[in-house]
Amino acid sequence: MKRNVLVIGAGGVAHVVAHKCAQNNKLLGDINIASRTVGKCEAIIDSIKEKGNLQSPGVLRAHQLDAMDIEATKALIRATKSQIVINVGSPFLNMSVLEACIGTGAAYLDTAIHEDPSKVCETPPWYANYEWKRSQACKEAGVTAVLGVGFDPGVVNAYARFAYDNYFDQVDSIDIIDINAGSHGRYFATNFDPEINFREFTSTVWSWENSQWKANKMFEHGKEWDMPVTGKSMAYLTGHDELHSLSRFLDVPNIRFWMGFGEHYINVFNVLKNLGLLSEKPVLTARGQEIVPLEVVKAVLPDPASLAAGYTGKTCIGDLLKGTKDGQPKEVMIYNTCDHEECYAEVGSQAISYTAGVPAVAAAILIAKGTWDSKCMVNVEEQDPAPFIALMNNMGLVTRIKDEHGDRLLEPMREMASSEPEKRFATA
Known part of the structure; x- marks a missing residue:
């Protein structure tokens, strides 16, 4: 069973992810939120407390992080003892955060394909340009990586x-x-x-x-x-x-x-x-x-x-x-x-943020329980969809x-x- 979640990002989807993790913190454990602007993370935490969305007393902590810095991301994963990383920052961050997860053994989730800031609408299939190139590394490290687990994709x-x-x-x-x-x-x-x-x-x-x-x-x-x-x-x-x-x-x-x-x-x-x-x-x-x-x-x-x-x-x-x-x-x-x-x-x-954020947390719960803990890289359609759909019906x-x-x-x-x-x- 995996516990403790690091949420990377502090935008609209990260806001939802943090709230939904907080609503399930008995299972998920500590909730840490990291972004370049720590004040945005603190505002999300304040919102969780205001809405009364923390399921039980536990860790809710904000961190400043440049997630393009792989070593800094590794250090934060280790310091927070996070076994699940939900990357809902910019798609420009995907490969850096994925690399940090491979290096620490933490499970990785995102909601969109990686993008190169200098390129748009690249030659398909897009996953083959980036994430799938690290599939073997995930398998060798026994790292679960669930790609594109928002709503669409997801x-x-x-x-x-x-x-x-x-x-x-x-x-x-x-x-x-x-x-x-x-x-x-x-x-x-x-x-x-x-x-x-x-x-x-x-x-x-x-x-x-x-x-x-x-x-x-x-x-x-x-x-x-x-x-x-x-x-x-x-x-x-x-x-x-x-x-x-x-x-x-x-x-x-x-x-x-x-x-x-x-x-x-x-x-x-x-x-x-x-x-x-x-x-x-x-x-x-x-x-x-x-x-x-x-x-x-x-x-x-x-x-x-x-x-x-x-x-x-x-x-x-x-x-x-x-x-x-x-x-x-x-x-x-x-x-x-x-x-x-x-x-x-x-x-x-x-x-729009809600429909993208809830599925990522549902996937994190399935990983925490072992249901989706594949210990390799997968896209959503490679997993059993039944428990995912059933869980979201209740979330x-x-x-x-x-x-x-x-x-x-x-x-x-x-x-x-x-x-x-x-x-x-x-x-x-």
């Missing part, structure tokens, strides 16, 4: 795995749809780190079509989706992390990611991009200063964490799978809806399924008992 991978194993003889397509029907009341803002948000869309967006990678332009392909609770929304074909592992581990020829955008967001995005303000490449100002335009845009936009107090409405994120069962066409939607105001009441966050992220039998709560063990699943993995 929960949507588990949904895909569960449906693939339990409802189909053959899956022809997986469409992952992410709709935020909420309103934050600001002229323009992003729901998570603006720099990371824009980097996803400024260059090529990749989808998995006919068992090969297909390059598209952002907002080139749009479709209206009628989702549970949130209703009809326009969503656009977008590149995203989970495609890069699902295409490897599931034998499915078509895997796509769709994200909802309003006209206002698209208009502002296009203006910023056309002006060159979303570039990750440095430019020289008239005063001789070298700046990165994208970093300037990030600096002037609202901090995503500041949106929480006034956020209203709901999100709906899910997987639509189509294929055949017993020679007949079959369609299954597995999804979650989340309410911004309810998230704020519980942990002081908006739903604030309830999963539902919609198929020919209706729309109902997804209770994994009951569904598995009735469907006689057969695991089918693609050749890696």
Whole structure:
């Protein structure tokens, strides 16, 4: 059994992760939070105390840390006796934090693929460019590393795995749809780190079509989706992390990611991009200063964490799978809806941060119990999704399924008992 958690990062998702770890500290043990700005960590701790979210008396401590410094991160892991590290800082940190975990034996979790600050939308599969290169090192060190265990990527991978194993003889397509029907009341803002948000869309967006990678332009392909609770929304074909592992581990020829955008967001995005303000490449100002335009845009936009107090409405994120069962066409939607105001009441966050943070803590609990303690590097769909989905049902992220039998709560063990699943993995 593993105990004591080090949370790296102090943004909106880290805020949720820290709250949820605190709510489960009898099992998880000491909770330490580290960031370059220790004051942000202290503010999260104050929030936990204000909400009364510490399950039982225990350690809640803030630390200053530059997580790019591998040796400093190792030292903090050892000093805090942390056996689980949840990396919810910038994706630029992933490889450094992973290396520190390999060096100390701590389990590693993150919620997004590593990124090089100087590159955007790299050649797929993205995991092969970074994390998967350290897979053998994790195995040799006996280190559990669970990659991309937010919502998307993360929960949507588990949904895909569960449906693939339990409802189909053959899956022809997986469409992952992410709709935020909420309103934050600001002229323009992003729901998570603006720099990371824009980097996803400024260059090529990749989808998995006919068992090969297909390059598209952002907002080139749009479709209206009628989702549970949130209703009809326009969503656009977008590149995203989970495609890069699902295409490897599931034998499915078509895997796509769709994200909802309003006209206002698209208009502002296009203006910023056309002006060159979303570039990750440095430019020289008239005063001789070298700046990165994208970093300037990030600096002037609202901090995503500041949106929480006034956020209203709901999100709906899910997987639509189509294929055949017993020679007949079959369609299954597995999804979650989340309410911004309810998230704020519980942990002081908006739903986007909540849906990314809760799964990371659920995975940490499964590692602590030994259920997901694989002692090697895995993506979420390589693990048994049933205990993960069942645990989240009791942690604030309830999963539902919609198929020919209706729309109902997804209770994994009951569904598995009735469907006689057969695991089918693609050749890696």
